Amino acid sequence: MSKYTLIASSTFGLESVVARELEVLGYTGITIENGKVCFKGDERDIARCNIWLRTADRLFIEIGKFRATDFEELFQGVLKVKWEEIVPFKGKMHVTGKSVKSRLFSVKDCQAVVKKAIIESMKRKYKTSYFEESGPIYKIDVSLLKDVATLTIDTTGAGLHKRGYREDAGEAPLRETLAAGLVLLSRWNPSIVLADPFCGSGTIPIEAAMIGKNIAPGLRRSFVSEGWHQIPKGIWDKERHDASNLMKNASFRILASDADHYVLRKARINAEKAGVSDCIAFQKLPAERFRSGKSGGYIICNPPYGERMSDASRVEKLYTHMGEVFLNLDSWSFFIFTAYNDFERLFGRRADKNRKLYNGNIKCYYYQYWPKKTRKTFTYG
Numbered sequence: 402m403s404k405y406t407l408i409a410s411s412t413f414g415l416e417s418v419v420a421r422e423l424e425v426l427g428y429t430g431i432t433i434e435n436g437k438v439c440f441k442g443d444e445r446d447i448a449r450c451n452i453w454l455r456t457a458d459r460l461f462i463e464i465g466k467f468r469a470t471d472f473e474e475l476f477q478g479v480l481k482v483k484w485e486e487i488v489p490f491k492g493k494m495h496v497t498g499k500s501v502k503s504r505l506f507s508v509k510d511c512q513a514v515v516k517k518a519i520i521e522s523m524k525r526k527y528k529t530s531y532f533e534e535s536g537p538i539y540k541i542d543v544s545l546l547k548d549v550a551t552l553t554i555d556t557t558g559a560g561l562h563k564r565g566y567r568e569d570a571g572e573a574p575l576r577e578t579l580a581a582g583l584v585l586l587s588r589w590n591p592s593i594v595l596a597d598p599f600c601g602s603g604t605i606p607i608e609a610a611m612i613g614k615n616i617a618p619g620l621r622r623s624f625v626s627e628g629w630h631q632i633p634k635g636i637w638d639k640e641r642h643d644a645s646n647l648m649k650n651a652s653f654r655i656l657a658s659d660a661d662h663y664v665l666r667k668a669r670i671n672a673e674k675a676g677v678s679d680c681i682a683f684q685k686l687p688a689e690r691f692r693s694g695k696s697g698g699y700i701i702c703n704p705p706y707g708e709r710m711s712d713a714s715r716v717e718k719l720y721t722h723m724g725e726v727f728l729n730l731d732s733w734s735f736f737i738f739t740a741y742n743d744f745e746r747l748f749g750r751r752a753d754k755n756r757k758l759y760n761g762n763i764k765c766y767y768y769q770y771w772p773k774k775t776r777k778t779f780t781y782g
Contacts, residue, residue: 408460412578424442451561465481465552472514478550493531498545557625588698597658597700600664603667606672613655614649617647698733740764
């Protein structure tokens, strides 16, 4: 098998979570950069990581890295790669790109140069200038940062958040990868009571249940690199078989509620598709009426923060009620994800810890509260 430099891309703020996932899977020599985590792996690892990574966006192979301050340097750098050994004769070569703080700032022109160089490389083997590109897809990306070009190939295809269980989401859905990140950051485990009073289409409870049952998130979907000659089908079959054998018959219950009966219906369907409906109890209930007699529980939620509710006064009233309800649960921990800047004041207590994360292009914070007896008290005046 070949050894590759693999890159797991992620939303900003989740890089360390992706790195921890890779460590749990047994990888070492991991390096973290903004928006990506790099490590070494072979064809088996490409299949394994696509099937198992919960919080990464995509998995790439790094093909080359070189300095390119003009189009000739870019062309020659791309031409040095033995594309004829990577892309088959009928392979579909789709080139994307981006440029940051580089002299080559026209992404469209860079894409054209890269494609031309790849074709020239292919000619060395196939002795033709025409390639019908009707076969397996090879999505090639050229990324320019401070005049350094990095060439990668996407092994994933549709993003890793596409688990296959959510065809129709509620308003302003949370990506599955981000929802899994929120759960992993909380360090929740199935022995702890978990509730989401704003469950919407069920993404957080479903991702938590999949973690609790150790269901590989990519088990029921396909990946673009499954059509590549570099990765024999037997590798994918074995990795899926191994992942299936690692699923747990864990017994636990997650409480999922929402005031909207329409999105709750979607949530139940999604949970059924994900194979975790037996672990989640759905209930139509406004968050303000949430109660529990259980001790030591977790609330992980993504309440409305203005992007989904145009009336700011409703959001402020909601957050005030949340504080009144949640903070009475003295033995519980709360993990609240929102973009609303004034959340802590309205909630009535400063978070013990917060973490900046992005929901798409929206800057959010993940406010984390420990049980009252273990945290420092801070009340806004």
